[in-house]
Amino acid sequence: MPHVQTVLGPVPADELGRVMPHEHLLSLSPGPWTAADAPLGDPVELAVHALRGLPDRGFGTVVDLSPYGVVGRDADGENVALLAEVSRRSGLHVISGTALYLESWAPAWAREASVEQLTDRLVTDLTTGIGGSGIRAGVLGEQATGLGEMSAFEERALRASARAALRTGTALMTHTTHGTLAIDQVELLVAEGLDPARVVVGHLDTQLDPDLPRRVLATGACVAVDTIGKQEWEFFLGPPQRGRADGEFAKRCFHRSDAGRADLVAGLVAEGFGDRVVLAQDLTGAEAWMNADTHGTTGYRYLADVFVPMLTDRGVTDEQVEQLLRHTPARLLAAAA
Structure with a gap:
């Protein structure tokens, strides 16, 4: 039986239960979906509160896909x-990812590193431990590219992730910025020699072209519908700038309905394609507050309590739901021989 690397050690893949494959456990904010007494300053306590109820819904595993320096992961x-x-x-079970995020948010040590140095760092994370923690990553990701543009650093980091995946047999999960460069990501990874079946292209539910996920699937890669519950979202077009003069700067907002996500998945x-699709919420504090009627109220329970019934209403069977939530993630998270 293949094993999966968790933060507490290897676990047989068939013991994972249902899996949340793209979350960020150390960047949560209190809300109706956590206990009223969850302490603001304790990310562990807050995460434990937020995860309550998942075992009752068949979930046994959460993947923290936080890159260096963002969404709760420190720079080292x-x-x-x-x-x-x-x-x-x-x-x-908690599985840690390892990756580099968009160039503007990446730590200085990463931006200054060569592709070979980045590869060695990621391989060490997977085989020895992340930073000085001694805790091994169990998956590569979320490896990011920008909005319609891949910087030289982001290309180096993506190539390094591909090479680390090849050296370790680990799956690679990406971050697309609103679906842009999805095909470019796969083409680069395949050019590095990576089997597209070991690639999950992320955030394909944050864009509106229903054909894009199908074009990605046609390459042999897997796709993630992984921002379930984020119907309202906003983001800066660039990172906050120190010393910015008083005034205004660009921001984008969008609405992506979960009904549309359910239509796509069904x-x-x-x-x-049910064996090449994974589902997650990518829950962080800011989006929870902006989506009070979805995961802002029910947190991690939203996927099972609200979204799965939406799939059932569209003809997705119980067996197919288990493929999406249990079997496909387990297959991807198990290290290839």
Whole structure:
């Protein structure tokens, strides 16, 4: 039986249960979906509160796909040790990713590194431990590219992830910025020699072209519908700038309905792609507050309590739901021989 690397050690892949494959456990904010007494300053306590109820819904595993320096991960990765405490206290398996995010948010050590140095760093994360934590990553991701443009750093980091995946047999999960460069990501990874079946292209539900996920699937890669519950979202077009003069700067906002996400998933399942689609919420504090009627109220329970019934209403069977939530993630997270 193949094994999966969790923050507490290897676990047989068939013991994962249902899986949330793209979350960020150390960047949450209190809300109606956590206990009223969840302490603001304790990310472990907050994560444990937020995860309550998942085992009752068949979930046994959460993947923290936080890159260096963002969404709760520190610049050197040493606070990944907090995920081990979350796992112990919640009773859930937690798997840590390792990756570099968009250039503007990446740590200085990463921006200055060569592709060979980045590759070695990621391989060490997977085989020895992240930072000084001694905790091994179990997947590569979320490896990011920008909005319609891949910087030289982002290309180096993506190539490094591909090479680390080849050296370790680990799956690679990406971040597309609103679906842009999805095909470019796959083409680069395949050019590096990576089997597209070991690639999950992320955030394909944050764009409106229903054919794009199908074009990605046609390459042999997998796709992630992984921002379920984020119907309202906003983001800066660039990172906050120190010393900015008073005034205004650009921001984009969008609406992506979960009904549209459910239509997309049900259509892909009906077309036979259910074994290459994964589902997640990508829940962080800001989006929870902006989406009070979805995961702002029910948190991590939203996927099982609200979205799965939407799939059922569209003809997705219980067996197909288990493929999406259990079997496909387990196959991807198990290291290839």
